[in-house]
Amino acid sequence: MKKIYFIVVCLLSFNTYSQNKLEVEKILRETNISELTKISQYAAEQQKINDSIIDVFVKANNIPRIIKDGNKVMQIRKIVDNKAVYISTDNIGGARTSRTNFVKPGGDLGLNLTGESMYIGVWDGGSARTTHTEFRVFGGGSRIVAPDINSSLGINNHATHVTGTIGASGVNPSALGMSPKSDIVSYDWNGDNGEVINEITSNGLLISNHSYGIPVDGQPASTMGTYDGNARLWDQIAFSAPYYLQVVSAGNDGLESYTGGTANGYDKLVGEKNSKNNLIVANANNPIISTDGNGNLVSININSGSSQGPSDDGRIKPDITADGTQVFSTYSADDSAYGQLSGTSMSSPTVAGSLLLMQEYYNQLNSSFMKSATLKGLACHTADDDFINIGPDPIYGWGLLNIKKMAEAIIGASNGTAIVTEENLNSGGTFSYTFNSTGSSPIIATICWTDPAGTDRSGIVNDATPVLVNDLDIRITDGTNIYMPWKLNSANVTQSATKGDNVVDNVERINISTGSAGSFTLTVTHKQPFLINGVQPFSLILTGADLVLNNAEFKQDNFAIWPNPNNGEFNIRFDSNIDNNNDVKIDIYDVSGRLVFKNSYANDAVQFNTTIELNGVASGVYIANITQGTNTTSHKIIIE
Numbered sequence: 001m002k003k004i005y006f007i008v009v010c011l012l013s014f015n016t017y018s019q020n021k022l023e024v025e026k027i028l029r030e031t032n033i034s035e036l037t038k039i040s041q042y043a044a045e046q047q048k049i050n051d052s053i054i055d056v057f058v059k060a061n062n063i064p065r066i067i068k069d070g071n072k073v074m075q076i077r078k079i080v081d082n083k084a085v086y087i088s089t090d091n092i093g094g095a096r097t098s099r100t101n102f103v104k105p106g107g108d109l110g111l112n113l114t115g116e117s118m119y120i121g122v123w124d125g126g127s128a129r130t131t132h133t134e135f136r137v138f139g140g141g142s143r144i145v146a147p148d149i150n151s152s153l154g155i156n157n158h159a160t161h162v163t164g165t166i167g168a169s170g171v172n173p174s175a176l177g178m179s180p181k182s183d184i185v186s187y188d189w190n191g192d193n194g195e196v197i198n199e200i201t202s203n204g205l206l207i208s209n210h211s212y213g214i215p216v217d218g219q220p221a222s223t224m225g226t227y228d229g230n231a232r233l234w235d236q237i238a239f240s241a242p243y244y245l246q247v248v249s250a251g252n253d254g255l256e257s258y259t260g261g262t263a264n265g266y267d268k269l270v271g272e273k274n275s276k277n278n279l280i281v282a283n284a285n286n287p288i289i290s291t292d293g294n295g296n297l298v299s300i301n302i303n304s305g306s307s308q309g310p311s312d313d314g315r316i317k318p319d320i321t322a323d324g325t326q327v328f329s330t331y332s333a334d335d336s337a338y339g340q341l342s343g344t345s346m347s348s349p350t351v352a353g354s355l356l357l358m359q360e361y362y363n364q365l366n367s368s369f370m371k372s373a374t375l376k377g378l379a380c381h382t383a384d385d386d387f388i389n390i391g392p393d394p395i396y397g398w399g400l401l402n403i404k405k406m407a408e409a410i411i412g413a414s415n416g417t418a419i420v421t422e423e424n425l426n427s428g429g430t431f432s433y434t435f436n437s438t439g440s441s442p443i444i445a446t447i448c449w450t451d452p453a454g455t456d457r458s459g460i461v462n463d464a465t466p467v468l469v470n471d472l473d474i475r476i477t478d479g480t481n482i483y484m485p486w487k488l489n490s491a492n493v494t495q496s497a498t499k500g501d502n503v504v505d506n507v508e509r510i511n512i513s514t515g516s517a518g519s520f521t522l523t524v525t526h527k528q529p530f531l532i533n534g535v536q537p538f539s540l541i542l543t544g545a546d547l548v549l550n551n552a553e554f555k556q557d558n559f560a561i562w563p564n565p566n567n568g569e570f571n572i573r574f575d576s577n578i579d580n581n582n583d584v585k586i587d588i589y590d591v592s593g594r595l596v597f598k599n600s601y602a603n604d605a606v607q608f609n610t611t612i613e614l615n616g617v618a619s620g621v622y623i624a625n626i627t628q629g630t631n632t633t634s635h636k637i638i639i640e
Helices: 021-029 033-061 157-167 192-203 229-240 344-366 372-382 403-415
Strands: 004-006 066-069 072-080 083-089 119-124 183-188 207-210 245-249 279-284 297-299 320-323 327-330 338-341 419-426 431-437 443-448 472-477 507-512 518-526 535-543 560-562 569-575 584-590 595-601 607-613 620-628 631-639
Touching: 033 072, 033 083, 033 192, 033 229, 119 157, 119 192, 119 344, 157 183, 157 327, 157 338, 157 344, 183 192, 192 207, 192 229, 207 344, 229 245, 245 344, 245 372, 279 344, 320 344, 327 344, 344 372, 344 403, 372 403, 372 419, 372 443, 372 507, 372 535, 403 419, 403 535, 403 631, 419 431, 419 518, 419 620, 431 535, 443 472, 443 518, 472 507, 518 535, 569 620, 584 607, 595 607
Parallel strands: 004 083, 119 183, 119 207, 207 245, 245 279, 279 320
Antiparallel strands: 066 072, 072 083, 327 338, 419 535, 431 518, 443 507, 443 535, 472 518, 560 569, 569 607, 584 595, 584 620, 620 631
């Protein structure tokens, strides 16, 4: 009798297309459509060959290709060593614990985000029930499109539950989704990579959620933590589509064991869960959040079923954690059915739907969406560390998702109190930025980049060779000390993370504690003599530093810079004090600290008003320092 291996599916949330035409065109201008077309063609050819092999195996062994058992769906994905490997939904049985409630209507930040006019995609073990009351729109119709609804997998609870976790409208308030007005495309998992590529190239897809994968039970050690062909394929897609982020559940094998792993109780991630450029989500067990209005994490425990990392080369995987335990959401039995499920299948769509709101908000402020490296970097930068091991670890990743802190960082970047910027590092180049801090709050700096696909390591057990291609490094110095980024303890992943030269991760974060005051210089460099492709785009997030010094002379109510963003021409206006006879000085710097504009203006009116023209400067972020006497203020300028 043939032994059957099961692949576990963790719920997935995917961001497709309700963005307007101009927004999609802007995304596609930076998308390598020709390369994605090649990847899609290759994947389709391999799938056709694979399907033929499965057909022969099924007939020869008289076993079903699809198994449906309650909320669980399993389907043969491939044949390995004359054994069937199944892909399966990954459930073992919210907004408050992810702090998404702070940015939704009625939330304390007053942002009123709903996901309206945003589009997200879900790939799962079937299609969502499009007619469910939680997905209906006024006047008839549905916010859900299900291209695979008539496939052999059909409609099921798991897909409907995941989709509701992302986008249920709140007809039943207990089932309110993360992005309750978003539009959602719901696919089954067959041909997932090709369908994702089609959504990217046709609709400018930003986020997808995948809650499925191969479980530990029965799998050889050579598959665990390995950067295999599937992990490489998803990295190829991400590198060719810099705005697209795949959100994936970590799996529910936390209590499983096997021999041959990198450490006992660890190393349980398979396939695309070992990709570099996606976001892998672990499952917390009902974290406790403070009720004082600050949204602080009080306590957290991991759900015992949540699969542990890291990858074989020591990368921080999973990346982040969300609450996926006893999640109440939509079911598919009828148009008003609901139920509870637990698993990383539920934590993953919580993250995907919440991140969609961050794209919505960033676009409101900047008239553009974040690249995936920025979105992922922000999530890792602002996550709440667990109270067990300080720093990242292969259980929680960087910690519990905190949408409130993410939104606050975006707000800070818009008013000059934080930096969220997208930059390029050229071969042999150095990026630097100097800032000051009073030491009143911790300094956190993070870089994240979408790395080119690495070398397929299929079949190799516990290969610690880094799969990182372009190895960027972040450092901060105060003239005496050099502050280093976090990294896992490669000698013993069960121990707390250390700080030092990180040679494996494409997310690097530095934490400097409260009390460190003075002037700091942040640098980003790279190791190799040359970067692949000659340049590596990266995202930088910097919070906690005193980047803006506001004072009584330049109150927010009286100060204005417009338009912002702009094409290099903009206006500055504020109420002036003509009695002090001090000129107004305006200095503008790029984010590396290079002076690009300098001028002085006579102080001869009650209201100062001038137009600035920056000629010959590149698109990007600039800091304008405006000085009158002893009063100075700094504001961020965005040039498109």
